[in-house]
Amino acid sequence: MATEGPATRRVQVAEHPRLLKLKEMFHSKFGSIPKFYVRAPGRVNIIGEHIDYCGYSVLPMAVEQDMLIAVEPVKTHTLQLANTNPLYPDFSTSANNIQIDKSKPLWHNYFLCGFKGIQEHFGLSDLTGMNCLVDGNIPPSSGLSSSSALVCCAGLVTLTVLGMNLSKVELAEICAKSERYIGTEGGGMDQSISFLAEEGTAKLIEFSPLRATDVKLPSGAVFVIANSCVEMNKAATSHFNIRVMECRLAAKLLAKYKSLQWDKVLRLEEVQAKLGVSLEEMLLITEDALHPEPYSPEEVCKCLGISLQELRTQILSPNTQDVPIFKLYQRAKHVYSEAARVLQFKKICEEAPDNMVQLLGELMNQSHVSCRDMYECSCPELDQLVDICRKFGAQGSRLTGAGWGGCTVSIVPADQLPSFLANVHEAYYQRSDRSLAPEKQSLFATKPGGGALVFLEA
Numbered sequence: 001m002a003t004e005g006p007a008t009r010r011v012q013v014a015e016h017p018r019l020l021k022l023k024e025m026f027h028s029k030f031g032s033i034p035k036f037y038v039r040a041p042g043r044v045n046i047i048g049e050h051i052d053y054c055g056y057s058v059l060p061m062a063v064e065q066d067m068l069i070a071v072e073p074v075k076t077h078t079l080q081l082a083n084t085n086p087l088y089p090d091f092s093t094s095a096n097n098i099q100i101d102k103s104k105p106l107w108h109n110y111f112l113c114g115f116k117g118i119q120e121h122f123g124l125s126d127l128t129g130m131n132c133l134v135d136g137n138i139p140p141s142s143g144l145s146s147s148s149a150l151v152c153c154a155g156l157v158t159l160t161v162l163g164m165n166l167s168k169v170e171l172a173e174i175c176a177k178s179e180r181y182i183g184t185e186g187g188g189m190d191q192s193i194s195f196l197a198e199e200g201t202a203k204l205i206e207f208s209p210l211r212a213t214d215v216k217l218p219s220g221a222v223f224v225i226a227n228s229c230v231e232m233n234k235a236a237t238s239h240f241n242i243r244v245m246e247c248r249l250a251a252k253l254l255a256k257y258k259s260l261q262w263d264k265v266l267r268l269e270e271v272q273a274k275l276g277v278s279l280e281e282m283l284l285i286t287e288d289a290l291h292p293e294p295y296s297p298e299e300v301c302k303c304l305g306i307s308l309q310e311l312r313t314q315i316l317s318p319n320t321q322d323v324p325i326f327k328l329y330q331r332a333k334h335v336y337s338e339a340a341r342v343l344q345f346k347k348i349c350e351e352a353p354d355n356m357v358q359l360l361g362e363l364m365n366q367s368h369v370s371c372r373d374m375y376e377c378s379c380p381e382l383d384q385l386v387d388i389c390r391k392f393g394a395q396g397s398r399l400t401g402a403g404w405g406g407c408t409v410s411i412v413p414a415d416q417l418p419s420f421l422a423n424v425h426e427a428y429y430q431r432s433d434r435s436l437a438p439e440k441q442s443l444f445a446t447k448p449g450g451g452a453l454v455f456l457e458a
Contacts, residue, residue: 003167006156006195006451010458018068019455022084022135026070029082030131034070036160037455040153041066042138042145043193044225044409044446045400046202046217047367048342050375052187054247055269056339057206059215059346060189061448062197063225065138067146067153071130073161078129079115081108085136095127102183105233107134109182110147114154117178122164130161139442141231143401148190151179156452168195168451169210185244185317197451204346215349217448221357221411226389226424227442228381230405238319240402243375245320247335250290250328252315253303254282257289262304268335279340286332294325327376334374341367361396361411368398377403385428386410392423407442417445 013019019037026034041062048058074080080092091108093099098116100109111134119127134153138146155175159166166174172195176188192205196212203212217223247268254271255262265271272282295303301311312321341363348359368386372378382399385408389397394410401407412420425443 003169005165005167006171006453008454008456011455013457018135022068022070022133025084025135026072026131026133029133030072030080032072032131034133034457035072036457037068037070038153038156038160038452039066039068039455040149040156040194040452041197041449042149043190043197044144044223044407045189046223046409047345047364047398048189048338049367049371049398049400049403050243050247050377051335051338051342052189052205052207053185053244053267054187054251054335054339055207055267056335057204057342058189059202059204059342060193061202061217061223061446062193062451063138063144063446064449065136065144066449067134067136067138067149069135069153069157070133071157071161072132074129074131076129077127080129080131081111081134082132083107083134083136088134095129096125100181102181105147105182107150110150110179111154113178113181114151114156114175115158116181117151117174118155118158118162118164120178121166121174122162124162128161130157132157139227139407141233141406142227142442143232143399143403143406144225145190145194145401147182147184148175148179148186149194151175152191152194152452156454160454171195171452173210183241183319185241193451195452197449199450200448202448204342213346215346217349218352218356218360218411220414221360221395222414222417222445223447224389224394224410224412224417224420224424224445225400225407225442226385226410226428227407228379228385228405230379230381232402232405237404238323239377239404241317241319242323243331243377245316245323246326246328246331248315249295249300249326250286250332250335253300253328254285254289254332256304258285268332269339272336279336279343282336283333286329286336290329290332292329294327296325297323300326300328330374330376334370337370337374338367357395357411357413361394364396364398364409364411365390371399371403375403379404381405382408385424388424388427389420392427393420412445421445 175191397410
């Protein structure tokens with residue numbers, strides 16, 4: 001249950017090759033053995049892209065790939081972080097003086113986000129130090145939430161070291177908030193599924209209040225993840241935060257158009273809730289209220305009756321103050337139509353008609369078109385990969401995660417899986433002139449995995 005905290009399991013470390021290897025590396029690094037281990041999974045969002053921060057439900061599942069951290073609390077107040085991947089350098093800092101540099105999304109900053117989130121939640125100043133060795137097998141910047149998994153893992157590590165208790169929902173909310181220390185204005189899906197996931201089921205995640213409902217996926221189909229090998233780091237680029245702001249401005253203009261108190265409105269979902277209308281009606285209101293041509297900051301000010309100074313200081317975030325144009329109509333159209341697709345997807349899963357896989361595939365295809373054309377968060381490689389997946393038997397294929405690179409997710413009839421994997425591998429990974437690193441050529445079928453856990457050595 002979501003009201004409980006994450007589970008703790010006793011394991012024979014010797015029987016788990018990855019834990020054993022981590023234990024040995026920890027010993028050679030710190031000269032001691034870990035007291036416990038924590039895992040937090042990555043996720044694939046099946047449908048519902050860029051709508052969590054607008055207040056709408058999403059439909060992810062956890063993947064098997066995860067962040068795993070070996071931990072030893074120490075008497076000093078020093079936090080020592082190391083990574084099994086030599087690309088990520090060691091880092092140490094005082095546990096009582098956590099500084100997170102927004103200008104550089106370095107790996108250890110994601111750990112510090114989770115650490116600081118728990119520290120601030122309990123209002124603690126005198127914190128114990130710890131030695132931590134991190135081992136992640138989620139491809140980085142791939143849209144499978146490697147960074148959020150690290151934030152969640154660090155949050156649960158810190159909670160466990162302190163000997164405190166929180167529910168999965170509370171942990172998810174704290175970690176969603178604390179990832180903003182690194183400058184990403186996300187909506188909370190990634191942290192929620194990392195804690196609330198259960199093996200064998202996808203989840204409809206709803207916000208305000210946060211809750212998760214099981215969604216039984218079709219038994220005759222498999223979800224396949226394919227990495228485009230184009231990396232996209234949300235915290236290092238402004239695309240993501242510009243979209244968050246465009247949605248906020250669209251919400252304010254729609255609220256003003258409908259004579260609502262627009263200055264209090266932050267999310268597109270709030271406009272729908274205040275008007276008490278359907279998503280289909282919100283799409284019609286968007287047609288009436290907003291024009292497809294991009295808005296300049298000046299025009300936004302004119303619509304809202306405010307000055308440029310007020311727009312900059314009261315509405316725009318520091319990293320979106322110099323954006324020259326805002327595509328409000330396109331962003332609102334995507335969000336309201338995508339929110340409706342999520343609900344349709346869940347309904348089809350519940351009713352399980354004979355042509356279920358085809359219907360779910362069509363929704364995924366519509367989602368990709370909307371992400372590409374209305375939200376403009378795709379890229380040529382993702383579009384090519386989606387086309388290849390559909391050509392070789394996917395009933396539906398779409399970008400997943402923030403986009404601008406990263407992965408696609410496809411729904412594939414189970415009996416076609418072997419030929420699908422072989423053909424996509426050849427067409428995208430072998431034929432291309434990309435100098436693809438083999439470890440990035442990830443193309444794999446996935447099934448819904450479980451959520452974050454603490455392991456103790458038996």
